[in-house]
Each structure stands twice: as structure tokens, then as C-alpha cells.
Amino acid sequence: MGYIYIKVFFSFYIIQNLKLDANLIKSSYFCNMFENKNQSRTPLSQMGEFQLIEHLTKTFSLSHKTSIKGVGDDAAVLKLNRNQTVVTTDLLVEGIHFDLSYMPLKHLGYKAVMVNLSDVYAMNAEATQITVSIAVSNRFTLEAVEELYAGIALACKNYKIDLVGGDTSSSTTGLIISVTALGQVAKEKTTYRSGAQPNDILVVSGDLGGAYLGLQVLEREKAVFQVNPNAQPDLSNYAYCVERQLKPEARKDIVELLKDLEIVPNAMIDISDGLSSEIHHLCKSSNLGCQIFEEKLPIDPQALSTAEEFKMNSTTAMLNGGEDYELLMSIKQSDFDKIKNHPLLTPIGHFTEKNDSCNLITGLGQSIKMEAQGWKNFDKE
């Protein structure tokens, strides 16, 4: 997909959708490109690797007392003084995990951080530091990479994260982003996948299916645009879903809420790969079965109407869509009163005994064995 194409398609999208996230989108590189033809386009080859790292990271400051030394030495130095440190890493590859024809680079930088923070929060930990490595082809200008880092910087600011290291490299094609996140949590509060108990309540944060339906909308508009470059997508009816896809938020607020409510889940997992798959992970790790009630699954009205428009089963979108970056937790029955009717937390079922299967109870009362739909991204090529 060509550079120019990205620019033009996305600029239409931005014009129609400033309300989606005005600050983030307004400053988008591609948007600016459209508005100002004279904006500079500096080839990366003008800079050495060290210069580029220095240039991209010079505005990042350290806010955690645990960050002793950030970018600029052989390694970052941290003074991690709480009981336990959590470490997680994710790789985002152009053409596999994102499509730059509708994903602005600033959003992508933001999302790359969120994907990792979500895993830290799933351990009930406070996220504190990240490292970011990128490989870029010469299709990208310095200004494009700056946009990517602007999104990373915004994520660091919003979530109080220190960028402490990384690597930049060229690639023969496309863009690759590798983020590693660190966090800290007291030993007794760490939530593994393996701690769920029979009769625990399965609780999910936020709502489901939105990110997947947002992706369907963007893919449809891209297809329309490819046929008719003058078509201006009106995404105003899909703003929530599109935002779930383009600018997800990791649930730091849920970890803080659990602390306030004095709840330590017996188990917790982030559901970025889809609810169904993650429920299977919890059941397998905890060696339990579960019952999930279809009618309890939370969905936003806009996601529901979008599913109807696309003639998609909304339950399928909720179970297998993925990329929702919500948290799924196993709560003791005795904690149920604390979360009952909380707008951010929805009980969707409960764990059953050892060796039971994972069943979905449909609205009609049927019990269906759920299948683990792992995200087989290796068939995507």
C-alpha cells in the first residue's frame, strides 16, 4: 500500500471524525500532511541510529523514583523496591497487527503501549516502565517516526509510565514495534491465571465486541475508498467502535478500583485475544470448568447495532472478536456484594468443578461447549 494512499484516505477520515478524539487525531501526521503540503519530510538516512534515539527520546522525562537511569547507557537502571516485578512484551507487525491506511501513527504508538500495559494490569500490578524498539523501512520519514513517538509519549503521560530504553533499526519492509513493559505488585496481590476456585464469579470489565466491530467498519470503508477515492467515509455512527479499535485504553482504572474495593481477584487475565480464548486459558491454568451466560455479556448499544448492520452474531463478536483490552477476573462469592451493579464490572458466569468443560448458556437456556478460538495469526499470510 502506497504512502500517498495512506495520506489521502486517512485525511478524509479525520475530517469526518474529529470528535472521535480531537487532540489525538488533530495532530496526526497524515492529517497535517494533507493540510500543509510544505511540511518537511526528512529521510531517516540523514540520521545515525544514536542521533535518532536521542532525538526521539529527548522529551521523555522520568517520573518514577524507581527509574534511576533511562535511555542513554548500555541498559536502563531501575531500583525496584516492592515485592515483585512483572515483565511482559508484545510485538506489533505492519500488515499483521495493524494497517496504516486507517491507523494513524500516533494512535499506533499509543496502542502499542496499551497492549503491553494491559498485560501488566492483568497481574494486578502498577505499570511503571517500558522499553520500545522499532524497525522502520525507508518508506517512513523522520516526521512519521516522530508521530509514532508522540503517541508513545501521550500514553506514557496518561498512564504515568517511564520510557527507559529501546532500539531503533531499519527494516527491509514495513514497521515493527516491540514494547516491553515492567510493573510492580505486592506478592499477596499478584493475580495469576491459575488461582481461580470453583464457584468463583467470572467478572469482566467494560464491554465486549466493540474493537472487532470497529475493525469491520474500517475495513469496509477502506474497501470503498479503494474503489472510489472520492468517497468520504462518514464514521459518526461508529465512533465508539472505531475508537475501541484505534485508541484502546488499558484498564489501569480497574486495578485502582479493585484496590479501593479491597478486592484481590483469585485470578485475572486480559482479554485482548478474545473472551472465549481467555476463558479457556483461565480454566486450563486453574484446572476448572465454567458456565458463561450469553445474556449477561456486556455490549455497547452501538456495537450491537453495528453487528446487526453487518449481519454478524453479536455474541460471536463478544466471544471471539478480540482486542477489547478489558480484564477478566475470578472473584470470590464473598466479594460479590462489593461489585454488584458497578457500572464498570459485569458478572458473566461462574467457575465449576475440576475437569468440567467451559459452557455457554444461551438466551434460550441451551448449554453449548465453548471452543478456544486462539488468534492463529500464522494463517494470515
Place this chain on the structure above:
Amino acid sequence: MGYIYIKVFFSFYIIQNLKLDANLIKSSYFCNMFENKNQSRTPLSQMGEFQLIEHLTKTFSLSHKTSIKGVGDDAAVLKLNRNQTVVTTDLLVEGIHFDLSYMPLKHLGYKAVMVNLSDVYAMNAEATQITVSIAVSNRFTLEAVEELYAGIALACKNYKIDLVGGDTSSSTTGLIISVTALGQVAKEKTTYRSGAQPNDILVVSGDLGGAYLGLQVLEREKAVFQVNPNAQPDLSNYAYCVERQLKPEARKDIVELLKDLEIVPNAMIDISDGLSSEIHHLCKSSNLGCQIFEEKLPIDPQALSTAEEFKMNSTTAMLNGGEDYELLMSIKQSDFDKIKNHPLLTPIGHFTEKNDSCNLITGLGQSIKMEAQGWKNFDKE
């Protein structure tokens, strides 16, 4: 470059050079491919992402008490109980950092770990854990990825490192490896780039230029092979240099030696990007100048003869070649007697006052200002 080509070229190379590193090379996937046409070739698309991670990491065990939970949850959990934690990350991209026509996958896995450990050792730290993320195109089979992980496993075994996490993904082209390494060091023993003092002695471990000259040999043999696929490279005269390129070792032994000698360098850096560039980093971070003596620079006799054969200036290879994974340190004058005549450590010059430049004193006594030759990998495309 085609798959078959890799296989055939490399198998000749292996046959000629078993002595290079018999255990590592003998078990090479490409080598096996040549010997046994019936070896299975399983497409990665047969496996989901979770299955692949599980399959690749199931043989890795945790040996550090600080590794509480490794692969298999949202994040690894570590109990880092010493003063300070160091974190470093590096990205290796096919076609930029390595060429699979002469780099067997097992070696590549090994080297990817070494590159990161070297940065940990440069902080005077003990390396303890790594995470490894890979993106692979469908050109790679399961067996190929297993070979890569066999190299990672060997590195973990040899250096006592726990693999605690990672990510696998497909890529649209080629192979990308992202490794993050963690280590631990007491606060008072941490060696930053910024601590060098005027009159400190600059000391380098091992010898220089070998890895670069090994690369020249491999590139030459590849070119010969492309013209004449029946040519069988005889690399026996270049075994040391080729090994420096294909199977570098990080200098854990030097960190241990410094401990035994009761030396804490005022500053330390790994010289993977070339001595000249790294000296500039030390001088810039410590705000000093330095004098380096050309005749003191350590080189292996084979590297010297190879440089002569290639009509290359050996000093240039030592200063700017890169990839030597040695440590460069700044030692107090009072520690000089402890390292004097040690076979692994070579004094090559000393730091001078603030704002002085970095000068190379040639064998003829001339003083030449050294230039920082950063590795501008962005022009490589």
C-alpha cells in the same frame, strides 16, 4: 534469497568447518536438511500462537530464585531483591543485522541473546532473565523456528539465564527477533558510561576487529557461491574470525574477573558498535577527552592476516568494525597493577581533561582526531 539456496550454501560451509563449533553447527537445521531429505517440514500455520509459544518454551526451566513465574501468564513475575535492576533490549532484523545464507538459525538464536547480555555485563551486572519475541514469515517451518530456539536455549544454559516471556507473530517478510534482558547489580558497583575520570586508564577485553573480518570472509564466500554453486568454501584459515561473527560470546567472564580482582571500573560500555564510536560515547557521557595508542590495540594474528589478505587497514577494522562484544572500561590508575599483563585485558590509552578531543596516537607518533563512526544502519536499504 531462496530457502533452498540457504540450505545448500550453508551445508557446504558446515562440512568444511565442523571444528568451528562442532556441537552447535552439527545440529544445525540446514545441515540436517542436507543430510536427511526426509526431515519433516511443518508449516507454522498448523499451530496457533499459544500452541507455538508453549511448544517452543516447554523445555526451558527456571534456574534463578528471582524468577517466580516464567512463560504462561499475562506477564512474567520476578522477585528482584538486589539493589538495582538493569534492563536492555535489542532488535535483530533479517537483511539488516543478519543474513541467513551464512548464519544458521541456531547460531542466530545464540547471538541474539549474546547481543543483549553484553549490554547487561557492560553495567557490571549479573544477567538473570530474558524475554524473546519473534516475527517470522511463512517461509519458515516449525523446525526452523525450533532451531532458532535451540540456540536461545543453549545461550540460556551456558550463561544461566531464565527465559521468562515473549511473543510470537507472523511477519509479511523475513525474520525479526526482539530480546529484552534483565540483570542485577549492587548500586555501588553499577558502571555507567558517565563515571570516567581524567587520567583513568582505558582498558579493553579480548581482541578487536575479528567479527568484522569474519563478516568480510563470509560475504566473499557468499559472492563466490552465487556465481558458482559448486564452489566449496574452505574457511579453515578463518575459523577464529568466522566464529567471532557467527557465535560471539558476551563477556560474563570479564565481569566475574573484575569482581575477583576487586575492581569496579569508573565507567564501562560494550563495544558492539565499534571501538571508535563507543570511546566517543564514554568521552561524551563523562565529558572528557582521551588518547588511544594504535600500537596497543589488541588483534588476533588471524584477524591481522585476514585484514592483510583483504587489503584492509587493520586499525580501521579494530576501530570501526563493530560486533566484537568486548567490554571497554575506565580503570583508576591505582587499579593498574591488578590488571597489568592480564591476558584478557589490554590497556589501550587514557582519559584526558574535560573538553579535550579523542585522539589516536599512531605508530609513527602522530596524533589524529578520532571520528565517531556510528552505525548508520538506515542507509543500508
